[in-house]
Amino acid sequence: MVERKKQMTRDKVSRLVNWGHWFAFFNGFLAMIIGARYLSSVGYPETIIGWGYLAISTIGHFSFLAFIVYVVFLFPITLLLPYSKILRGYAALVATLGLCILLYDTIVFDDYGIHLSPFAFDLAWTDLNALLKSTSYIATPTAIILIELTAANFIWKRIEKLEKKQFGNKAIAFVGICFISSHLVHIWADASDVTQITRFDDTYPLSYPATARSFMESHGIEGTNSDDNRYQTKSRNLSYPILPLQCKDPALLSQQTNVLIISVDGLRADMVNELTMPFLTQYQNDNKQFTDHFSGGNQFKTGMFAMFYGLQGNYGDRKEFYHTPPVMTVAMVQAGYQQAIFLSEENEKVFDNRSIFDGLSVITNESEEGSAQTDMKNVQAFIDWSASQQSHWFSLVNLSAPKHYDTPIGFLGIETIKPHIDVKPAQKVLYNQYRQSLYFIDQQLKELLNHVGDDTLIMITGTHGQIFSSNPSEVNQDLSPGNVKVPFVMHWPNVSADTVSYRTSHFGIVPTIMSQVLHCNNSTRDYSSGYSLLQPSQQKWVYIGDSRTFAIYQKSEITVLDRHGKYRIYDINYQKQLKQKLSAPELIQVMREGRRLYNQ
Template sequence: MVTSGNNYKDKVSQLISWGHWFSFFNIIAAMLLGTRYIEHSEWPETMLGQLYLGLSWVGHFGFLVFGFYILILFPASFLIPSQRLMRLFAVLFGTVGLTALLLDTHAYETLDLHLSPLVWDLLLSGEKTELNARWQYLFIAVPVIFLMQLVLAEWIWRKLRKLTRKHVGVPIAMVFGFCFLSSHLIYIWADANLYRPVTAQRSNFPLSYPMTAKTFMEKHGWLDRQEYSRREAAQGIEESEHIRYPMAKLKFNDLGSRQNVLLIMVDSLRSDMVNPETMPYLDAFARQNLNFSNHYSADNNNDGGVFGLFYGLPGGYINSIRSERTSPVLLDTLQKRNYQFGLFSGDDFEESIYPDAIFSNQLMPDNATEHQNDEQAIAAWKTWLKQQKSNRPWFSYIELDSVESFEEGGDYIPQFTPSLGSSQLNPAEVDTNLLLKNSYRNAAYHIDELLMDIFAQLVEQNALDNTIVIVTANHGSEFNETGSNTWGAGSNYSQYQLKVPMIIHWPGMVPGHITRATSHLDLVPTLMESLLSTTTPSNQYSSGVNLFDQGASRRWVIAGDGRNIVVLQKNITTVVDKYGNYRVYNQDYQLQSEGKPKLSTLMQVMHELKRFYQPES
């Protein structure tokens, strides 16, 4: 029994020693494969960034491979007493590991993503995509990797005594440990100081999760979270990629129809509010004109929704546009056509996207008038309209804020009760959801009356017959209809937060109710082609299509920002984060555990999000 016990201990000891050396040489192999990530990634410009790259390259792959050894091979050394069987198991495990790493490098070079559920589905879907067409050739390397692992395992076993006598295990472990710990300490400092040459490397390597300590530092007074957020937003703009917008010089047939344009943006107005009970006047106006009832904003927040409407681009491009202060091609063209501009807002153009980009081209300082509320904004607009010369066309933008500010109430009589501010109201006896929803509807009803005043002014000045009138919203607002404890906007991508009105009065157009899916990204191509007569294809300056092009093939609508890609299809919403993880929801925004997106569609969407970054050929 004693002899048997000693033999078992000796075998396990040998296998553990062998496993250490086997892991060490696999770390070297992983590091060599890891150079493909370095080659594809942006090279850091500073010495500290380069130092971090070297430390993280050594430390991360050392930790990664040795971590798998501790979790898999080390316990197996006790469970598999046969050294031959154990070595075969280690060879198979090493082959699988290096093959997965090889596949990951290919996914990173192709999609800028590491292996994730999305990438695995792309690989295994059978669909004809660029990634799927090329990855199968990588399996030619599997027998080579297996053979190399087999030779390595046998060589280490034969040289084990000689390798053990060198006593270099501890120094090697100390080097890997130092690199691993140093890289994380550098990242903690870089993250707190927004030092981009280091933080930009966060996702260079697979399964990389650098340590941060912002909460700890804030608790001890070493970090001001508000100042940090401000600097983070500024850095996102400053470090954004260069954008080519438009991608080609715009060409035109003629000077266009010279019609006036009135764009009315009702903040936070969701599409189902346009009904005979809540907004009777706008509902009647929609029936008499063009009503796009299946219309989606470009994002679920203020900046993204307005950005998509004016630029015709997905929200992922917003930082690049801000960085270069590029004005919309639509407004640039209107200025060149000598249009008069009148810009009015019920919240003083509070969103930063207006001065940063949309109206940065000398429009905001000269033409935008500040107002305290929607009524004053409309009064100023009416005064401005009376001053316009009949021989010059005009473009006017009115932003109305009452719906978004519904909780603050206003100087209007509530039509739906009980609501916030109702007299003799006992909140404990009333459903909070009902209070909020009724207050929201009261604000929408008030906006409906303001819209009536705007349209009446156009009729009074005989301008309606020569004015394109567009009524829409930047995003919707939810009252927990999805049952996920989400309220307002910016919390999910359900129809309640993305689906908004798009009602257009276009002189000479036959009224119609359009039920096909349309997007905020479509407004710019519509005006550029149907008003301004451009002959340049819309894909050179927008991701949308002309709203009047009924033959346009559209299988999906895109929304979201730089953090999330949102693909809207019939009865399906797919949300993909920047790491390639995806979630599929049904028409009620309920998560589908077995749902999978059409992967070729996702590839097209991801291409669209990079298309305006591509260098000129």
């Protein structure tokens, strides 16, 4: 009799375990349906290979999450309290809570681009009224728990039929194959830079696709090393500009000003001095210099995007902006400006198949002797182009030698000095080589500006700053002041020299040109995240970076965040503050600005 009771208990537990597996499988299916909301935030695949990977990844990932919830929360209860009614009710509550958390995560991800975490939860709780715009947050959990209770009872009544048909092993095998295959495919895609696949890396919560770049490359499978993010998308309707531009008719202007922007990759603000860059130092003393100016990012892509669009870098990762030209260059075309940009082929490829340079003649050069030689070619190309213009023009000249620590062969530089910042012994070599490159660029600036008239509006700045490292990954992830704070000097015709001490950024370049040169009457908020450089910004923070990693520069602290919600807080000297708490109100302003053009 005792043996029979034990056997009955084992059979009952076995049946409950089988039921739990099918219940978990059902909830994995529901999770996939809710998970489809993530795709409305990042955009749908545009290739067959993208759809194929997304299918197996979705099935494998959400089924795995559902199984983990079952193992952690249901399986122990099955052994401790093997009573079907209690277990079914408890399982329905657990599943409802899990799906509601997933649903809430889709809302947070759609608005902020990050998944739930203690940081994201605090942020979303503060901004709760903006996130939950209807009563659906009451009706939805009610509907989910009704579905869960119905499903739990339905599966329990048919568990014997399911066992007889032996669907369980087939379902487990199918899900297992999808899970393993998705990781194997991602290993290949990561090593080969297949962006149709790797762009979904951060889409799903708790998703950590396997990577083996070094392993694959050692076996002869090399990536393209491209930085192509064409598939970072956003599906909402874009309002850019928010209102139609209202600019003065060019025919009513007595004279239109030529505009020249000189952007130097890797130009630190603290390296412009009489010893290293004597010409630029004197030039900024004779003109309007901005002593607290920031780029829009720490890379060419984000810095240039800020200069042309005047928008936060997270907009640049969205699909619409790959096909939307800047309002500034569109207005320039309407005003009859001849436009050209001069840059290296390497930098031009960063914006391949994008509309950022629409309306401009893109003139590229490249030299096997290095980026310094390329810069010399681009300077000469600009001199020739500007001399041939018969009407007003706008041009941007991009120089990149400092980013690569490059100088021409045979270049006679300046003497080495002790670094003014704390650097490691190996970095001292890079520091002084960097100074040689800046000295070379200083001479190129002098040569270029000798061929530009005083009646031209001239802006000289850095695309981004520079840290002294030969590791590209380290450089691209560093958001310290040395990597993002750049000089900015502006020559305004018939305006006396001046020093501007309030904080400015690249986001102010577009509003300045739009309002002062093109005489557009729109509020700068219609098309930009910034304000004119000629007035202090109303914002108490500056956004620097892109949608993956960005920094918020405030008056006395710097907050660096990634899209997973991890954050670190530094003081203004970039020393980590261990006990400092995040300032939620400012961060909410940043997040709202990042989605403002989609909420009109």
